[in-house]
Amino acid sequence: MSALLEARGLVRRYRMRRGLFGAPVALRAVDGVSLALAPGRTLGLVGESGCGKSTTGRLVLGLEAPDDGAVLVEGRPMPPPASAEWRRLRARMQMVFQDPLGALDRRLTIGAQVAEPLVIHGLDPARMPALLAGVGLRPDQAARYPHELSGGQRQRAVIARALATDPSLLVCDEPISALDVSIQAQVMNLLQDVQERLGLAMLFISHDLRAVRQVSHRVAVMYLGRIVEEGEPDAVFATPAHPYTRALVSAIPRRGRAGARIVLKGDPPNPAARPTGCAFHPRCAHAVARCSAEAPVLAPRAMDGRIVACHLAEAPLAEAA
Amino acid sequence: MSLVAIRDLTVGFDGQAALRGISLDVAPGEALGLVGESGCGKSVTWLAALGLLPAKAMVTGSVRLAGEELLGAAPATLERVRGGRVAMIFQDPSSSLNPVLRVGAQITEALALHQGLHGAAARAEARRLLDQVGIPDAARRLDAYPHEFSGGQSQRVMIAMALAGRPDLLVADEPTTALDVTIQAQILELLAALRRETEMALVLISHDLGVVAETCDRVAVMYAGRIVEEAPVEALFERPAHPYSWGLLGALPELEGPRRRLAAIPGGVPEPWAMPPGCAFAPRCPRRDAGCDFAPPAPRSVGPAHRAACLHPARAEACLA
Amino acid sequence: MLRFFTIRLLRAAVTLTMVVTFAFLVLIASGDPADIIMGSDAPPEAIEAFRQAWGLDRPIWVQYLSYFSAILSGDLGRSMRDGRDAIVLVAERIPATLALTLPALALKLALGIPAGIYAALHRNSMADRAVMVLAVAGFTIPSFVLGLLLVLVFAVQLGWLPSGGQESWRHAILPVITLGIGGAAVLARFTRSAMLEVLGQPYIRTASAKGVAWRAVVSHHALPNAAIPTVTIIGFMVGSLLAGAVVVESVFSWPGVGRLLVTAVANRDLAVVQCILLLVAATMITANLVVDLLYGLLDPRLRSGKEG
Numbered sequence: 001m002s003a004l005l006e007a008r009g010l011v012r013r014y015r016m017r018r019g020l021f022g023a024p025v026a027l028r029a030v031d032g033v034s035l036a037l038a039p040g041r042t043l044g045l046v047g048e049s050g051c052g053k054s055t056t057g058r059l060v061l062g063l064e065a066p067d068d069g070a071v072l073v074e075g076r077p078m079p080p081p082a083s084a085e086w087r088r089l090r091a092r093m094q095m096v097f098q099d100p101l102g103a104l105d106r107r108l109t110i111g112a113q114v115a116e117p118l119v120i121h122g123l124d125p126a127r128m129p130a131l132l133a134g135v136g137l138r139p140d141q142a143a144r145y146p147h148e149l150s151g152g153q154r155q156r157a158v159i160a161r162a163l164a165t166d167p168s169l170l171v172c173d174e175p176i177s178a179l180d181v182s183i184q185a186q187v188m189n190l191l192q193d194v195q196e197r198l199g200l201a202m203l204f205i206s207h208d209l210r211a212v213r214q215v216s217h218r219v220a221v222m223y224l225g226r227i228v229e230e231g232e233p234d235a236v237f238a239t240p241a242h243p244y245t246r247a248l249v250s251a252i253p254r255r256g257r258a259g260a261r262i263v264l265k266g267d268p269p270n271p272a273a274r275p276t277g278c279a280f281h282p283r284c285a286h287a288v289a290r291c292s293a294e295a296p297v298l299a300p301r302a303m304d305g306r307i308v309a310c311h312l313a314e315a316p317l318a319e320a321a
Numbered sequence: 322m323s324l325v326a327i328r329d330l331t332v333g334f335d336g337q338a339a340l341r342g343i344s345l346d347v348a349p350g351e352a353l354g355l356v357g358e359s360g361c362g363k364s365v366t367w368l369a370a371l372g373l374l375p376a377k378a379m380v381t382g383s384v385r386l387a388g389e390e391l392l393g394a395a396p397a398t399l400e401r402v403r404g405g406r407v408a409m410i411f412q413d414p415s416s417s418l419n420p421v422l423r424v425g426a427q428i429t430e431a432l433a434l435h436q437g438l439h440g441a442a443a444r445a446e447a448r449r450l451l452d453q454v455g456i457p458d459a460a461r462r463l464d465a466y467p468h469e470f471s472g473g474q475s476q477r478v479m480i481a482m483a484l485a486g487r488p489d490l491l492v493a494d495e496p497t498t499a500l501d502v503t504i505q506a507q508i509l510e511l512l513a514a515l516r517r518e519t520e521m522a523l524v525l526i527s528h529d530l531g532v533v534a535e536t537c538d539r540v541a542v543m544y545a546g547r548i549v550e551e552a553p554v555e556a557l558f559e560r561p562a563h564p565y566s567w568g569l570l571g572a573l574p575e576l577e578g579p580r581r582r583l584a585a586i587p588g589g590v591p592e593p594w595a596m597p598p599g600c601a602f603a604p605r606c607p608r609r610d611a612g613c614d615f616a617p618p619a620p621r622s623v624g625p626a627h628r629a630a631c632l633h634p635a636r637a638e639a640c641l642a
Numbered sequence: 643m644l645r646f647f648t649i650r651l652l653r654a655a656v657t658l659t660m661v662v663t664f665a666f667l668v669l670i671a672s673g674d675p676a677d678i679i680m681g682s683d684a685p686p687e688a689i690e691a692f693r694q695a696w697g698l699d700r701p702i703w704v705q706y707l708s709y710f711s712a713i714l715s716g717d718l719g720r721s722m723r724d725g726r727d728a729i730v731l732v733a734e735r736i737p738a739t740l741a742l743t744l745p746a747l748a749l750k751l752a753l754g755i756p757a758g759i760y761a762a763l764h765r766n767s768m769a770d771r772a773v774m775v776l777a778v779a780g781f782t783i784p785s786f787v788l789g790l791l792l793v794l795v796f797a798v799q800l801g802w803l804p805s806g807g808q809e810s811w812r813h814a815i816l817p818v819i820t821l822g823i824g825g826a827a828v829l830a831r832f833t834r835s836a837m838l839e840v841l842g843q844p845y846i847r848t849a850s851a852k853g854v855a856w857r858a859v860v861s862h863h864a865l866p867n868a869a870i871p872t873v874t875i876i877g878f879m880v881g882s883l884l885a886g887a888v889v890v891e892s893v894f895s896w897p898g899v900g901r902l903l904v905t906a907v908a909n910r911d912l913a914v915v916q917c918i919l920l921l922v923a924a925t926m927i928t929a930n931l932v933v934d935l936l937y938g939l940l941d942p943r944l945r946s947g948k949e950g
Contacts, residue, residue: 430852468943
């Protein structure tokens with residue numbers, strides 16, 4: 001496969017301390033994630049808070065070094081962070097965050113911030129107006145400061161800046177979560193237009209299933225540091241194979257849904273106290289003895305090739321979503 | 322008779338209008354959804370109604386609870402209403418609970434104020450309430466502090482506290498926005514169950530159309546400090562009349578069926594200091610004509626119990642699911 | 643818990659060692675005690691004898707090591723000036739210092755906290771602005787300036803109060819006010835901002851929304867939370883009870899620990915200086931430890947190791 005970027009078995013551990021007298025606890029934020037990004041395509045990474053999707057995004061960009069596993073860019077290993085080679089590579093891999101105000105420098109005009117990467121990487125600063133136009137900002141908005149723009153306009157500016165170095169990959173971490181519904185649609189449309197025009201690959205990280213389905217060519221569902229299901233978005237959301245995906249899809253509020261959904265018991269699990277076997281088994285309605293003893297492997301199932309990590313994947317689950 | 326009747330409610334902060342004349346009725350036992358994007362005034366409406374805005378807010382109009390005027394009422398009257406006849410829960414449950422007080426103490430405080438319960442009786446009732454909202458091991462959890470509860474559990478505690486005054490109306494301000502989608506589903510199911518058990522009315526303030534669609538009987542859509550459309554939930558989702566309402570619906574990605582390009586509403590919400598003289602939505606509206614800029618349109622009937630503040634409402638064309 | 647105290651004890655030991663070393667180096671490097679105590683016109687034999695008696699003729703590192711090992715065995719040394727035990731000299735002065743600093747601490751708390759709370763509750767009112775102007779003035783004016791001003795007005799001009807000495811309680815009034823004003827100003831500002839921060843929290847709105855009267859919201863919900871950051875600054879004030887009055891004691895000729903320190907430094911009376919510094923450092927460290935424990939008491943989030 002001609003992957004632009006490939007991640008193999010990424011593991012990232014953190015140590016955290018609880019309370020004044022607590023001893024540090026190790027937790028695995030990302031626990032063996034493998035994924036591949038094809039040129040010009042979007043992979044949606046979906047899951048709830050604490051599932052490790054944002055950490056995965058940072059690992060993929062080399063912003064954090066994995067404790068285990070490797071990231072390959074066009075078949076070659078990711079150079080060590082902060083090396084000259086890494087910086088060169090980073091120009092081709094950009095990130096868009098949830099909070100555009102935090103990502104922008106309050107003291108610089110939008111124009112200056114979009115021109116900055118052009119200067120740093122020895123490109124033509126005169127391309128700045130074209131970049132702004134490319135994300136739907138008016139030329140006069142180049143002279144504005146971040147606080148003078150609306151949230152949606154700021155996120156456009158962040159995207160323009162990310163595009164300045166002609167990246168081949170954009171990692172978008174919850175890029176629309178802080179925006180209003182009508183503005184979310186604008187930004188999703190923009191990301192799709194940009195991708196079509198420039199042919200870049202995207203890793204679209206979001207908790208919003210609707211948004212992920214809208215922009216992604218493939219989707220991976222994460223639970224507690226691992227990918228539990230991966231496939232075409234339409235198929236995954238229409239006929240989810242993993243019980244967690246089913247619960248996730250069923251949880252989305254919509255008309256006539258009340259009382260007819262799979263409601264998961266309990267809270268999202270704590271990464272510092274990962275259940276044995278399949279991490280989802282304590283909340284899973286279908287769990288059998290094997291689920292608590294043995295961790296399922298992410299693999300294509302026989303019937304349709306859907307990639308899923310569930311001991312019961314081969315037998316279709318009986319019950320309407 | 323209406324339980325709550327709001328008439329011509331306006332709110333201004335530092336000379337800028339946040340609410341520009343709201344009239345709204347809540348019938349006993351009904352579930353009313355209040356939808357709109359950030360800054361449209363949906364939360365301010367209810368904070369103003371209960372006198373919870375900071376002193377610098379200029380509030381005019383009338384808010385009657387079962388005939389009794391609340392605006393400008395004596396502190397003792399308001400304190401009896403708040404948490405008694407009208408309870409309110411908020412967006413961020415974890416920071417809405419006092420971090421240094423035990424959860425039991427926070428619930429019994431409300432019981433003392435509104436039921437005159439103290440000591441062991443209050444504690445027993447608090448335990449029953451925690452049980453009712455689905456906190457396992459309620460008796461022991463009364464002595465826990467808020468940080469020992471997850472976000473979803475904290476919202477359950479907030480709901481228990483709201484139920485302590487046996488309210489006729491629960492105002493839930495974005496109650497699930499800060500929660501993961503599977504936990505959001507739990508809370509929505511809980512609210513639905515409580516309404517079946519207690520017959521209390523619910524005002525659900527949300528930016529999420531899906532949340533409102535599945536929970537409410539009736540919806541009011543707000544834009545820039547005004548109600549632009551009010552309708553039974555089926556009518557709003559099947560026959561939205563105001564262009565802003567169908568813009569909101571069109572901006573929401575589908576979860577099933579073919580993927581289409583999102584119909585994003587162009588532009589952004591006008592700033593309070595640059596409000597158009599006519600319809601506030603006119604600058605973004607595909608149906609705008611000269612008449613729209615003349616004066617804000619008054620609400621008019623477009624169907625049974627269905628009103629829209631638009632000179633050119635869409636009729637009957639089922640535009641979106 | 644055990645781990646917490648072990649770490650704190652080790653850290654305290656390191657701090658105390660650094661204090662001792664620093665004071666030793668500064669004092670030895672800045673002048674020969676023999677010259678200063680004996681006087682420069684003393685015969686060279688007498689100075690030499692003094693040096694031998696106090697071990698000043700040995701290499702510096704030997705002096706340091708022997709001094710350090712003496713401290714470890716609990717011997718804080720004797721004053722070079724009158725040969726008495728340093729610890730006794732210092733202990734004699736402690737009551738006088740506390741006679742100033744304890745009432746001053748009470749004044750700081752009694753003035754600063756209510757003023758800060760009032761200012762926060764009436765934000766942007768005239769009273770708030772007045773409190774803040776006074777607070778800025780109170781902590782920007784150095785205590786020796788304030789002390790001299792007070793002496794000028796109340797002792798020299800009006801003649802109401804004595805300008806120095808320790809004969810009666812009336813002698814303590816001006817120094818206590820001088821000490822208290824600055825601390826009260828710091829505390830007022832700190833309390834105000836802590837209170838404003840808390841009043842903006844969602845749980846305050848929750849309390850109002852469940853029908854709690856505003857007075858009870860403030861006393862029951864806001865104050866306990868605002869107390870948490872304020873405790874730090876109060877802890878610092880308690881920690882400086884012994885050493886916080888050096889300047890004021892000098893201005894008002896008050897025979898406390900502070901003035902002893904000034905004299906001892908001037909005389910290069912190493913043992914006395916070290917003894918005071920150790921005492922001060924130890925009170926600071928203890929106060930900090932108490933603050934941390936108080937945090938745990940006031941803030942349940944720090945108390946438990948659990949998280950939901």
